[in-house]
Amino acid sequence: MRILVTGSTGQLGSALLNQLNGSDYKVKITSRRKPERIGHFEWVYSDLLSGEGLEEAVKDVDVIIHAATSPTKNSKNIEVIGFENFLGNLKHIKHFIYPSIIGIEEIPLKYYKLKYEAEELLKNSSIPYTIVRATQFHGFVENLLLSKPLFKRYVIPGRIKFQSISVDEFAKHLIDLINKGPQGRTDDFGGPVIMTLREMAELKIMVNNETNKILSISLPGKLYKSLSDGKNTNSFQKVGKITFEEYLGNKRL
DSSP: OEEEEESTTSHHHHHHHHHHTTSSSEEEEEESSOOSOOTTOEEEEOOTTTOTTHHHHHTTOSEEEEOOOOSSSSHHIIIIIIHHHHHTTOTTOSEEEEEEETTTTTSOOHHHHHHHHHHHHHHTSSSOEEEEEEOOBHHHHHHHHSSOOSSSEEEEOTTOEEOOBOHHHHHHHHHHTGGGOOOEEOOOBBOSOOEEHHHHHHHHHHHTTOOOEEEEOOOOSHHHHHHHTTTTOOTTOBOOOOOHHHHHHHHTO
């Protein structure tokens, strides 16, 4: 079976390559930038924005894991317009695995709305697919919200909730889906613990023996309310095993 991983230089794409290294699958990878460590994988340049290289990337491929994404730059052109054009080249694909995000239809973020549009495009296509939604990665939460203390304080919207997961665990889950065949919209993949951002900051201070303090603030608007209400979590799908505390501890090793 021949597998194509798109977005092979991103956080999820890199985790997928680590998991697939040494597997029995024939793996092809594609991205705009050539990964530093290709190993025995075949790399093909492609660009969802322009469509360049996509035909060659999908040639002789059975399964695609679509890790390519762009949350901040050219999002609509890549997540929706480019994605729709990409799907038009996939009539021969036996299984298209699409990683998505829990709560995208309830959280008022432009990027999430685009991910939801992409899900609908895939559902309405003739391509056999699996859509699996996940919560945020541990590293994403830390890097975005807990990486830069201000005057020895984490200034955070402390009431918002996360159910963060290990990117490596999610990558393994996606690979396990390959042999299960197309599932349609399958069960969500959530982390083992739901925590407020304040609790996550407290854990980071404890694990790293930091002297930083926490200044928790409230914010107006629907986005803050949706995250405070836990719309980005799924308490019924605590699938991941590695906690945020374990993730922080492993970083120190």
